[in-house]
Amino acid sequence: MRVFVVLAGMAALTGCGPKAESLGRFGGSAPSLLISTRLLTAGGDELGTVQVMQEKDGTRVIAEIKGLPPGEYALHLHSVGACTGPDFTSAGPHFNPDARQHGRDNPMGAHAGDLPNLIVSASGIAMLDALQPGLKLAEGTAPLLDADGAAVVLHARPDDYRSDPAGNAGARIACGVLRRGIPVRP
Secondary structure, X not given: OHHXXXXXXXXXXXXXXXXXXXXXXXXXXXXXXXXXXXXXOOOOOEEEEEEEEEEOOEEEEEEEEEOOOOEEEOEEEEXXXXXXXXXXXXXXXXXOOOOOEOOOOOOOEOOOOEOOXXXXXXXXXXXXXXXXXXXOOOOOOOXXXXXXXXXXXXXXXXXXXXXXXXXXXXOEEEEEEEOOOOOOOO
């Protein structure tokens, strides 16, 4: 009887968590590593969440942002897992293990931490789902999550996709630390 109760309980719990097919567009397989962070302003206001997920072909970045004026905003992966306000320079430069220049439109680019711009709608909401091919979170010779972790930084302006070192994206207005073992508060 105890075995049945335990198995029934486990079956009920499996329905509570995310299923592989609901975690993103993974071609049917779950990510091998998933890290989530909250993007916070220097004043501590939450602007949204960012998840990074290790997939077979790279790292998927999913962002959900609310409360910004409509427009385009740059979002980048930075090399240091620190978010000290007010300017968030503690997050260091863009993650760039291959020593390339910034921007997908730059013939000498792009950084591994360069992401597409967020487009905030008239309702103040932005969604991003981007795959960074080849980017490894925790394995390989140059993983994003090294000893000091990494950060996701939201900038005040759009990335122009070519200006080195940061795409002329303006001030850093929000930041979230990416590190294994950091609990995420709801």
